[in-house]
Amino acid sequence: MTVLDARALNRATLARQSLLERSTASVPQAVAQLCGLQAQEPQEPFIGLWSRLAGFEPGLLDDALTARQVVRTHLMRRTVHLVTAADALAWRPRHDAMLRQRVLGTYRRELADVDPEEVAAAGRAVLADQQARTMSELVRAVEDRWPGPPRRALGELLVAALIPMAQLPPRGLWQRKAGVRNLPLTTWLGRDTHPVPIADNDPVGQHLVRRYLAAHGPAASADLRAWCGLAGLPTAVRAVREELVAFRDERGRELLDLPDAPRPHPDTPAPVRFLPAFDNAILGYHDRSRIIDHAHLGLSVAGHRAVLVDGRVAATWTVHDRRLRITPLRPLAAAEQEATHAEGRALAAFLDEGIAHVQFDTGS
Template sequence: MLSSRSLGRAVLDRQLLLRRVDLPVVGAVERLFGLNAQSPNPPYVALWSRLDRFAIGDLTRAIEDRSLVRSTLMRATQHLLSVPDFRLVRPVLAALLRRAQRNAFGSRTVGIDLDELAAEARHLLADGRVLTRPELGRRLAARRPGADATALGWSVQYLEPVVHPAPSGTWNTYGATPFAHADWTGVRPEPTVEDVRQMVRRYLAAFGPATVADARAWSGVAGLREVFAELRTELRVYADESGRELFDVPAGVLPPADLPAPVRFLPEFDAPLLAYADRTRMMTDEVRRQVCVGDAVEPTVLVDGTVAATWSVSRTDPAATLTVRPFRALSVVERSDVEAEAQRLLAFTDPDAAGHQVRLLEPR
């Protein structure tokens, strides 16, 4: 039986949150099995919190040279993955993404042959051509009078393996999302049985020990119970305090439950908060209701390995202010550690600001 604290320390260790490590950017992203990239800056903050001597240019270069690709992936949301991991995961998620298209845009694409739409999108993006989502939607709608161009453009990212090339996804870069076909990655249209098994192994290596429901919550993929059953003989099996069955890879490290955990600032949608059906591994239900509001997941502060606050940065030239909003009273030592880490984060996010200020509010 593994306690909640033991499970918390395990995910902190595997997600590189117990100590900053010396890893290259691509190797770190593979170790973490992807970074949420709904907007451009969160992956940078995620790596800053985990790596020694990390600089903005380190991740930007990996995106520019296509070592890392940004695409609609787990849970039908934007993620950064290495090319080999994209090649592994995208076919496994194909059915999920088709369902996401139906759920989000099915009523706006009634009467549209989706296979034909995907084929035309492949043609428009052939030979390395890049189009923004609005441009692609307009071209697809030109041959379909009365069609919803916006819905057509969005649908392509669910129907076809596309990536969003640089400068999209790089620090502070916003605007229309560019689409490029991902055929250059060698991605296959359909997964093999071994692809699904390998995805489960990689998930457990990055987030285990975990339940079948946890893996489903992280990926959005159904039918994983049978996969876990097939892998059972090669996995370690535990139970949590509620008696739920947990699985892990044989080499999975379980740090001591009393191991100290440093203060860490996580960006919005950071993976450890979303990788489990039971999110109390990282926060109480009361805290979760304030962190996960609708489709949003706030940037958070970990204190002793659990979510203790949210944070935000505001810029009023020439100064930058980082505001921390605790959920509980912090000790004198905890306040000092939070303020020190906040100052370091401001030096990373706003190095050109004339001044840096940390506002640590009273608990809500």
């Protein structure tokens, strides 16, 4: 079985994440190809798309959100993601049990005496008027029946687990600050979700496996589980196994992939790219060594924005006091500094925040 080293896996990831070459895809096409973008920080998807799409302008994502082509919703790993409307409707039923388990597990004591089905029915009755509500407004409408649990616990149970919700614009629009207003996905999108059988070869799970590998492969089952939060999708993996090709990484793990997916030569040049906080290219794996050194793994879950140099996380970046500050994590050669500075200037122009300087911060 062919062994793929970290550099080969890195280039495969960059190719599928449109980080080797900017794509000409539309915003909905790109969001679908990426299997969504993590979006609990509302402005970060704009940076992620700018780094991946040729000629991307913020209004393109704004238009996709307001036209209901893409939607903000709780999905993979109980995290807010930006996904296409079609994916939100198709994938949400498969994630329902995981979302419920995670919220009930987080608030085990607080929600011990609550019947989730009764809470869900009460929440749907409130939302039957098709008016969007904040989590606080929804909790206030039902809390007389459940005065015991903390409002936060009851609210998260409603909006992140029991009722598939869309977070409505202006939340998530370019340079707009807006609170979360929730409306059931089916109301916002005008289409229903449909429960699907899991035991019968898990058809939605099979779709998730193929889509994940298209965006992140080659990858192990543990990587798939880390991405979606589901328990490895073993039935689905078995069902599609004969469609796939297998490799091993340097640790001996089996990696699965679509046979015709891009796997560029490990020496393929990789341009500098600035990534947003919580980017898919980093968080989409259990083993992130293909893109970030072990010593810096904490950055990937702490909300630090990263800079890829030669395809790997080599710096972090921030914007403060009209300066885009780049903090290297390793020494950068002169050519790497020049390329990073040039891409930083382009990002500064895109962000349109009056950034006057792009500078390296050595900490000295």
